[in-house]
Amino acid sequence: MDWTWFHKFGSPPHVYRLAGTLTPWFAWPAGLLIAAALYGGLVLAPPDYQQGDGFRIIYVHAPSAWVSTMVYAVMATSAAIGLIWRMKVAHAVAASCAGIGASFTAASLVTGMLWGEPMWGTWWVWDPRLVAQLVLLFLFVGYVGLRSAIDDLGRADRASAVLAIVGVVNLPIIRYSVEWWNSIHQAPSVMKMDRPSMPIDMLAPLLMMLLGFTLFFAAVLLVRLRAELLRRERAAAWVKEVVS
Amino acid sequence: MTPRQRRLALVAGILAGVSVAALLAMRAFQDNVMFFFDPSQVASGEAPVDKRFRLGGMVRPGTVQRTPGSLEMRFVVTDFKRDVPVRYEGVVPDLFRENQGVVAHGRLGRDGTFVADEILAKHDENYMPPEVAKAIKEKHGGVMPVNPDHKAVPRT
Numbered sequence: 001m002d003w004t005w006f007h008k009f010g011s012p013p014h015v016y017r018l019a020g021t022l023t024p025w026f027a028w029p030a031g032l033l034i035a036a037a038l039y040g041g042l043v044l045a046p047p048d049y050q051q052g053d054g055f056r057i058i059y060v061h062a063p064s065a066w067v068s069t070m071v072y073a074v075m076a077t078s079a080a081i082g083l084i085w086r087m088k089v090a091h092a093v094a095a096s097c098a099g100i101g102a103s104f105t106a107a108s109l110v111t112g113m114l115w116g117e118p119m120w121g122t123w124w125v126w127d128p129r130l131v132a133q134l135v136l137l138f139l140f141v142g143y144v145g146l147r148s149a150i151d152d153l154g155r156a157d158r159a160s161a162v163l164a165i166v167g168v169v170n171l172p173i174i175r176y177s178v179e180w181w182n183s184i185h186q187a188p189s190v191m192k193m194d195r196p197s198m199p200i201d202m203l204a205p206l207l208m209m210l211l212g213f214t215l216f217f218a219a220v221l222l223v224r225l226r227a228e229l230l231r232r233e234r235a236a237a238w239v240k241e242v243v244s
Numbered sequence: 245m246t247p248r249q250r251r252l253a254l255v256a257g258i259l260a261g262v263s264v265a266a267l268l269a270m271r272a273f274q275d276n277v278m279f280f281f282d283p284s285q286v287a288s289g290e291a292p293v294d295k296r297f298r299l300g301g302m303v304r305p306g307t308v309q310r311t312p313g314s315l316e317m318r319f320v321v322t323d324f325k326r327d328v329p330v331r332y333e334g335v336v337p338d339l340f341r342e343n344q345g346v347v348a349h350g351r352l353g354r355d356g357t358f359v360a361d362e363i364l365a366k367h368d369e370n371y372m373p374p375e376v377a378k379a380i381k382e383k384h385g386g387v388m389p390v391n392p393d394h395k396a397v398p399r400t
Contacts, residue, residue: 049377050339050367058371084251121337121364127279165258169266180270182280182300184347189369198371 012229013238015089019222019229026219033212040205048202057115063209065108066191067217068136069171071101074221075143076168079161091157092232094164095147096224100217102140109133120184128177129185132170139167153232280347283326291352298349299328299358300366305342305387321346321358328352332360339365343388 008014041059048055075097082090112130113123124130143160150156178185189197196203233239245253270277280300281291291297299321307320307329316333330348340346345366350359372380381388 046373046375048371049374050344051371055371080255084248084255086248119337119339119365119367121339125279125364128277162258165255166262168259169262173266173270181274182278182282184279184300184364184366186367186369189371197369199373199376202371202373 010087010089012089012092012233012236013242016226016229016238016242019226023219023222026215026222030212030215030219033208033215037205037209037212040208045202045205046199051119054115054118057111059205059209061108061111061115062190062206063213064104064111065133066210067213068101068104068108068133069174070214071097071104071217072136072139072164072167072171075101076164079164082157083161083165088157088232089229091161092228093221093225094161095157096221096228098140098143098147100220100224102137102144104213104217105133105137105140109137125184127184128181129174129183132174132177135170136167136174139163139170143167282323283321283328284323286328286352286358287326293352296349296351298347299330299352299360300345300347301328303340303342303344303346308342321348328358329356330358330360332363334361334363336363337365339367 037059042056045056047053075094078090078097079094081087082094109130112133116125117123143163146163147156147160150159175191177183178187190203190206198206230239230242275290280298282301283299285291286299291299301321301323304320304322304327308317309319310317314333315335316331317336318329318331320327320329322328330350332348332350340363345368347364347366348358348360349362349364352358377388
């Protein structure tokens with residue numbers, strides 16, 4: 001079998017061009033899906049029997065939280081690939097993930113606080129689910145901090161990759177925190193083996209938003225990856241060609 | 245072992261080591277991580293005595309009594325195995341209602357009444373339109389059915 005296409009992923013100029021070609025294929029569907037899901041969630045979906053229209057913040061809160069853990073999984077996997085196979089492009093992918101992940105995590109925390117105040121009666125409590133998600137934010141921010149603290153690129157890649165891999169242990173803790181321990185946060189409504197705990201007209205916009213956020217993440221990742229590759233390879237001939 | 249295999253083993257080793265460390269830490273801090281104790285844990289003496297803690301469970305239907313002319317109220321928190329009576333003075337969240345999850349922060353008095361100074365509402369993971377909720381309630385004699393196996397009910 002010919003593996004050339006695969007080995008090309010190790011080549012920064014190839015990935016740079018590929019990322020540029022692919023970006024609109026993710027960005028446009030993301031924009032359309034998010035717009036449609038917002039309309040579906042905020043206008044078409046019925047209000048909840050207990051929380052009324054207040055429950056609609058779920059359409060931003062839950063997809064942000066899901067995608068934040070997904071971004072971490074992508075970041076840690078890329079970092080591990082970079083560490084094991086000495087693949088610079090994989091380290092560049094991991095480095096490009098961190099800022100996006102931190103943003104989604106912050107969005108999930110802020111929307112969660114806005115939701116918690118009217119429904120639970122508090123902005124914040126030191127609950128296992130809430131703390132685990134806060135730790136995820138610290139992991140993303142710590143990753144960025146560690147990278148920028150080390151001048152040597154190779155050492156920054158390796159050190160931050162180890163941090164990313166260590167932090168993977170937090171992902172199952174976030175997911176199962178509401179099942180292992182007593183928590184004020186409710187159990188999953190959708191991300192479970194069982195049937196989703198909401199009717200289809202509430203669920204459809206939520207799943208559309210999840211897909212929209214995922215594609216948005218992919219699009220932003222590709223844009224950031226291009227910038228990261230240019231920065232890392234600034235001494236290389238291909239960058240001079242691209243920039244001039 | 246090639247250098248690549250060594251690095252692969254290193255990554256696997258990090259993951260395994262950190263997982264074991266996290267497991268041990270979670271076992272050690274099991275009680276501290278719990279956001280609240282349920283009535284069965286209170287009954288079995290797991291909850292701290294003479295110290296503030298959080299009590300969580302469902303508000304037993306028909307037990308909410310308000311003192312007219314004041315903010316004082318009494319109700320019973322249950323996990324469908326044990327009950328704990330609660331006294332509270334103050335404003336409760338909108339979602340505080342019978343047959344719904346509640347988390348009370350306060351102290352257990354000598355008479356077995358939990359004196360709370362903060363009440364939080366816990367809602368379950370079920371969302372539905374008002375019409376559907378009404379139809380379900382009508383089918384079950386006017387109250388929302390609660391499944392004791394359900395995650396909305398604190399585990400014991």
